[in-house]
Amino acid sequence: MxxxxxxxxxxxxTRNIPDxxxxxxxxxxxxxxGWDTVFARLESYTDLLKGALNMIEGAVLDTPLAYGDSxxxxxxxxxxxxxxxxLKSLGDREKVLGSPLEFNEExxxxxxxxxxxxxxxxxxxxxxxxxxRDGVGTNGAQDG
Numbered sequence: 729m730x731x732x733x734x735x736x737x738x739x740x741x742t743r744n745i746p747d748x749x750x751x752x753x754x755x756x757x758x759x760x761x762g763w764d765t766v767f768a769r770l771e772s773y774t775d776l777l778k779g780a781l782n783m784i785e786g787a788v789l790d791t792p793l794a795y796g797d798s799x800x801x802x803x804x805x806x807x808x809x810x811x812x813x814x815l816k817s818l819g820d821r822e823k824v825l826g827s828p829l830e831f832n833e834e835x836x837x838x839x840x841x842x843x844x845x846x847x848x849x850x851x852x853x854x855x856x857x858x859x860x861r862d863g864v865g866t867n868g869a870q871d872g
Contacts, residue, residue: 761842769842771795773849777802777840780853786860790835800841805834806860814856817864822855824848 731737758766775795781804782789790803806814811828815836818824829835838852 766842770800770840773842773844774798774800774802774840776846777838777849777852780849781856784853784856784860787856800839802838802840803829803835804838805832805836806856807834809834809859809864811836813864814859817859818852818855821858822851824852824855 778789778791778793778798781787781802782793786806788805788807790805791801792798805811811832811834815824815826815828818826824838827837827839829837
């Protein structure tokens with residue numbers, strides 16, 4: 729087999745035309761909503777979430793508080809608790825999704841979105857308060 733001396737050497741298989749068409753439609757939807765509206769909502773929601781997390785005693789906000797110094801990703805941790813265990817508990821009980829960080833086993837990453845609701849933020853925040861109060865175990869024991 730001879731590798732091409734251009735970018736095509738990294739291509740494989742066929743192109744996913746439905747995926748590309750869907751992406752084009754998604755861009756049309758975003759344009760109809762208005763990019764300024766999208767970015768303003770993302771900033772507002774992220775700031776709300778960071779401010780609320782910052783007020784929960786026992787939770788540590790790792791993301792800078794100022795949106796200009798961050799993005800729509802909110803990272804926090806609960807000292808001495810494993811982030812993956814906390815996320816499993818939040819997923820099981822409050823139906824909250826997030827990602828543990830590979831380089832810090834305590835940290836949890838929440839990716840906010842323009843379509844997130846205040847009810848979803850409240851579920852996350854209530855879940856964090858529950859974990860701080862009761863732990864991550866199903867029996868209420870402090871497992872972290």
